[in-house]
Amino acid sequence: MNASRILIFTGGRLGRWALDLIRDDDYLIGADSGALFLVRNGRRPNISLGDFDSVTPQQLAEIREASLEMQDFDPVDKDFTDTELAFQLAVSKQPDEIVLLGALGTRFDHTLANVHLLRTAHGQGIRMAIMDEHNTIRVTASKLSLRRSPFPYISLLPLSDVVRGITLDGFQYPLREATLEIGQSLGISNALVGEQGVVSIREGLLLVIESRD
Structure with missing residues (x-):
């Protein structure tokens, strides 16, 4: 089945x-x-x-x-x-x-x-x-498209030791080819500026967390 x-x-x-x-x-x-x-x-x-x-x-x-x-x-x-x-x-x-x-x-x-x-x-x-x-949690190793939802905060946290080549389009705080390591909080509490945004990475596994209070 x-x-x-x-x-x-x-x-x-x-x-x-x-x-x-x-x-x-x-x-x-x-x-x-x-x-x-x-x-x-x-x-x-x-x-x-x-x-x-x-x-x-x-x-x-x-x-x-x-x-x-x-x-x-x-x-x-x-x-x-x-x-x-x-x-x-x-x-x-x-x-x-x-x-x-x-x-x-x-x-x-x-x-x-x-x-x-x-x-x-x-x-x-x-x-x-x-x-x-209060949360929707997913993981990506390449690209993830997000639409505006009842969860206004979008946070990025590595699920692998290092995530490289992080690029954010359509976000309040854009990133270009950024690197995140476990233990860093750089990716916490971002937000979309329009109806849609895209998270792209080149290497690693990235948690993408949409949340609200």
């Missing part, structure tokens, strides 16, 4: 904003309590998976009843987080795009691990974004 777009709902911050992103032809994966969120909001996950240590037995029964497919994992005898298990499943289906929702919660270790999944998706040739109510 080759889905055009896969949405992964995991156990971080979720809300109505996440439901509004669902299209009719999206393939929905619910990871642990992310599956409960989908079910409680009238959505049938194509598959729900995880160790389900964040839900009660009664809630797990709800998930099992409403999901088209289930995959249960032992909470001790597993090597990956529920989010990464869902991500691995999504990658195996070779979609055009993966959107990860509920991945930016209060646990910074989980948040950072989830951001690193962008690099893995890129290596597989799959477009991926991590989204919540």
Whole structure:
């Protein structure tokens, strides 16, 4: 099965904003309590998976009843987080795009691990974004076009040790053939000046983060 777009709902911050992103032809994966969120909001996950240590037995029964497919994992005898298990499943289906929702919660270790999944998706040739109510996070190794959105701030952070040849067109603070190294904040809080802007790089992997307060 080759889905055009896969949405992964995991156990971080979720809300109505996440439901509004669902299209009719999206393939929905619910990871642990992310599956409960989908079910409680009238959505049938194509598959729900995880160790389900964040839900009660009664809630797990709800998930099992409403999901088209289930995959249960032992909470001790597993090597990956529920989010990464869902991500691995999504990658195996070779979609055009993966959107990860509920991945930016209060646990910074989980948040950072989830951001690193962008690099893995890129290596597989799959477009991926991590989204919540305040952020959209993507990665590029070449060129990324951005349109004006409800997220006014655009920040650039290296995901590789060094990113070279950074050129920004259509931004308040333009760059030409700039270099960013991990630990530098030069790329924080830029903005578009018009309806569209382009981020281009020659070497490395660059996180492009659209955000709002």
